[in-house]
Every structure is written in C-alpha cells, then in structure tokens.
Amino acid sequence: MANLQVVTAQETVSIPLKSGATLLHLIQTESVPWGFNCLRGTCARCRCQVLSGQDGLQPPTEAEELRLRKKELAEGFRLACQAIVKDVEEDIIIQYTPYR
Numbered sequence: 001m002a003n004l005q006v007v008t009a010q011e012t013v014s015i016p017l018k019s020g021a022t023l024l025h026l027i028q029t030e031s032v033p034w035g036f037n038c039l040r041g042t043c044a045r046c047r048c049q050v051l052s053g054q055d056g057l058q059p060p061t062e063a064e065e066l067r068l069r070k071k072e073l074a075e076g077f078r079l080a081c082q083a084i085v086k087d088v089e090e091d092i093i094i095q096y097t098p099y100r
C-alpha cells in the first residue's frame with residue numbers, strides 16, 4: 001500500500017494511505033503539527049500543496065473551489081480538511097503551506 005508523505009519545515013512523515021479519509025485525518029493519526037480550525041473549508045489554515053499524486057485524491061470540493069483561487073487549485077493547493085483520498089495505489093506527497 002502507498003503512503004501519504006507529509007513534508008513540513010521540520011520533517012517528512014510517511015503515513016499509510018486510507019481510501020475515504022481526509023488528508024487532515026491521516027495527518028492527525030501521526031500527530032504531525034498541522035494548523036486547522038474550522039474543518040469546513042473556510043479558514044484555509046490547513047492549506048497544503050500536493051507535490052505528487054494529485055490523481056489519488058477526489059476532485060476539489062465546493063468549499064475548496066470557493067475558498068482557494070483558481071491559480072492555487074491549478075498549482076495543486078488543497079485544503080487538508082476537505083481533500084479526500086480516492087486511490088491508494090501511489091504515494092501522495094504534500095507540503096504544509098499555510099498562509100503567512
């Protein structure tokens with residue numbers, strides 16, 4: 001089974017992918033420091049950039065399309081509380097990229 005590779009400023013953590021789980025849920029199972037607040041796709045504190053494996057995720061939710069700019073979506077930015085794992089065949093690599 002493939003993994004979610006989580007890149008933060010401090011470390012890279014590998015977490016087994018689970019179909020149907022949000023990225024944030026998987027991140028929290030390993031206690032990786034990761035900002036979040038609303039869990040509804042409005043605060044964007046959980047924003048990340050998918051560096052590889054975008055096809056393994058469900059398409060952006062309506063909340064992501066409302067909160068993220070088209071340019072961000074095109075560049076692979078997602079909201080970890082909204083992005084759901086679809087496929088567990090290939091690694092998905094994400095980087096924590098909160099707004100500054």
Ligand code: FES
Pocket residue numbers: 035036037038039040041042043044045046047079080081082
């Ligand atoms: S926690 Fe608010 S958008 Fe994800």
